Amino acid sequence: MQDSLDLRALRDIGLSHATVQAALAHARPGGTRLARVVEIQRDHLVVDDGADAHAVVPAAALRAVLDRGRDQLVVGDWVWWRPAASDHDRGWAVARLPARNRLTRRDPAGGRQGLVANIDTAFIVMGLDSDFNLRRLDRFLVLAHSADARVVVVLTKADACADPDAAVARVRAHLGDARDDIAVLAIDGRSPAAAQALAPWLARGSTLVTLGSSGAGKTTLTNTLTGAGATTHAVRAGDERGQHTTTVRTLHRTAGGACLIDTPGLRQLWLDADPDTLNDAFPEIGTFALRCRYRNCRHAREPGCAVREQVAPARLLSFQKLLREANRENDDPFQRRRHVTEMKQRTRDNRARNAARASGEDR
Ligand SMILES: Nc1nc2c(ncn2[C@@H]2O[C@H](COP(=O)(O)OP(=O)(O)OP(=O)(O)O)[C@@H](O)[C@H]2O)c(=O)[nH]1
Ligand SMILES: [Mg+2]
Ligand SMILES: [Zn+2]
Numbered sequence: 001m002q003d004s005l006d007l008r009a010l011r012d013i014g015l016s017h018a019t020v021q022a023a024l025a026h027a028r029p030g031g032t033r034l035a036r037v038v039e040i041q042r043d044h045l046v047v048d049d050g051a052d053a054h055a056v057v058p059a060a061a062l063r064a065v066l067d068r069g070r071d072q073l074v075v076g077d078w079v080w081w082r083p084a085a086s087d088h089d090r091g092w093a094v095a096r097l098p099a100r101n102r103l104t105r106r107d108p109a110g111g112r113q114g115l116v117a118n119i120d121t122a123f124i125v126m127g128l129d130s131d132f133n134l135r136r137l138d139r140f141l142v143l144a145h146s147a148d149a150r151v152v153v154v155l156t157k158a159d160a161c162a163d164p165d166a167a168v169a170r171v172r173a174h175l176g177d178a179r180d181d182i183a184v185l186a187i188d189g190r191s192p193a194a195a196q197a198l199a200p201w202l203a204r205g206s207t208l209v210t211l212g213s214s215g216a217g218k219t220t221l222t223n224t225l226t227g228a229g230a231t232t233h234a235v236r237a238g239d240e241r242g243q244h245t246t247t248v249r250t251l252h253r254t255a256g257g258a259c260l261i262d263t264p265g266l267r268q269l270w271l272d273a274d275p276d277t278l279n280d281a282f283p284e285i286g287t288f289a290l291r292c293r294y295r296n297c298r299h300a301r302e303p304g305c306a307v308r309e310q311v312a313p314a315r316l317l318s319f320q321k322l323l324r325e326a327n328r329e330n331d332d333p334f335q336r337r338r339h340v341t342e343m344k345q346r347t348r349d350n351r352a353r354n355a356a357r358a359s360g361e362d363r
Contacts, residue, residue, distance in 0.1 A: 005034055009050030013038075014118065014207040014251075014259040019078050022098045029094045032080035036259075037073055037093075038251035044090055045073060047081055048251070056081050056091040066096075074102070075249040075261050076117040076207060101147035103209070106270040108343045116209050116249060116261050121150040121201045125212035125221060128161035128186065134174045138281075138318035140211045141182070142273050145281040149209075151182045152201055156217035158186040174312050178284035189221040195255065198225065204257030214265025214354070219246050222262040225254045267350050268343060275326050282319045284311055 005023070007015065013036050023034060035047035035054065044055045058066065058073065059082075066072055073079065078097040084090055099117040107113050122144035126132060137153065144151045153171055158164035164186035171184045183201075187194040201208060202225065210218035246264040254260050279286050285307055289297060293304030299316060307316060328339065 006050065010034060010036075011050075011205050012253075012257060013048050013050040014076075014205055015050075015078070016100060016118070016205075018100050019097060019118065023078070026095075026097075029080050029082070032082045032094050034097075035079060035081050036251070037075050037077045037079060040073065040075055040248060045093060047079060047091075047093065054081070054083070054091055056093045059092040059094050062093055062095060070111055072114050074114040074117050075251050076119060076209075078118065101149065103143060103147050103149075104272045105143070105266070105268075106272050108268075108270070108340045112272055115263065118207055119147060119149050119209045119261070120206045121152060121208045122147075123152050123154045123198070123201075123208055123210045123212075123218075123221070125154045125156055125189075125210050125216045125218045127157045127216045128155050128164060128167050129157055131213055131216050132167065134171070134314050135318050135321075136213065137171070137174075138315065139269055139271065139322065141179075142271055142278060142281045142322060143211065143269065146271070146273050146277050150201070152198070153182060153184040154189075154198070154221065155184070155186040156189040156221065159188040159191075161186070174315060176284050176312060176315070178282075178287065187221075189217040189224055192224065194221060194224050199256065202254050202256050202258040202260075205259075207251075207259045207261070209261040210263055212265060214245055214267070216265065218265070219244070219262055222252060222260055225258075225260055226252045227255045267347060270343075271322060271325060273322070273326055275323060278319065278322055278326055282315065285316070285319055 007020070015034075015036075033049060035049040037045050038048045038053065039046035044057050046053050047056055048054075056079075073093065073096060077099060079093045080095045080097070082092045082094050084092070101119060102117045103115040103119070104112045105115060122140075124137060124140045124144065126137060132155075141151060155164065155167055155171070158167075161167060168184050168186050175182055175184075185197055187197055195202075210222060212218050246262060249261055249263045251259050251261045273281075285299075288306040288310045289299070291306035292299070292302065294302055297305055297307070299305050299307040299320070311319075
């Protein structure tokens, strides 16, 4: 029985000072231990205490609290859990600790879906093939920014690209000097050199998440960083279409002791960001807006608009599109319904495209 907390083991699985404080601030439910959610399956969770993984299910009281808040446990959460009476049974997740941060997205019905929690750094993974898309990059950047995570743009498939340096320069130019906090690297995600290039963000006990569209190379990179065969959880689930598409979020330990959460490619990313978060994620817009001729400039066709002159056009387009989305809260029911219809159509189109691509690969 783990009576006192084994902080050393828990730090290995990413326990931060803030979470220790949170753990000590609340009464610990009797007979429970602290562990981190490392995998979520349809009918159970896997939690890890730094030594072992355990299958658990949420206790009724916790499930009621979560349901009431239309909330859910996510990979990266810390929970108090109670072992089952016998080794063959599942234990119980009894309570969740407050998270330091949480990535969420909106669903078409207006609800929120939790993605991951308690992260330090986001690897935004984008392939140097047809996946390369700066507008989508901006969308993932805002997602990472909403959790105050550090961001590294990881351009994969550099081995198959004629001029990876030019691609890095394009991303840099797009982001501009205002976002020089963001690192941009081009790598071959299958090569051990990728682990060396990314080592500065992989400190022991830190938590990272991969974000990016399906096929970008997130799982390939995860496998490289965890060392071949070192991953204990099923990383790839071959689905009905025979593709190696990731279907669940799972937390893995890298060779150097960081925690890396691999995520499925997000087909739809409706941001859960308010205008303030957007302004923070696009700092250059606010800076140059001070120099626009009109105080309420919309940076559209106004003469003397400093934003249009100074900001990369694709960045400005991203900002305006995301701002419209952030203001969707104010939509009337008719607009909302039209939006849902559009989203559903887009999902169908994407599914058809993926299915066509999969059957092409099978042959
Ligand atoms: N040449 C090359 N191929 C890569 C690289 N990274 C990934 N791939 C290939 O790209 C394909 C998709 O890679 P995955 O790692 O499964 O992509 P993913 O982002 O995990 O995709 P989802 O799980 O669907 O979100 C696989 O066939 C990989 O072998 C790379 O750096 N170079
Ligand atoms: Mg994957
Ligand atoms: Zn303007």
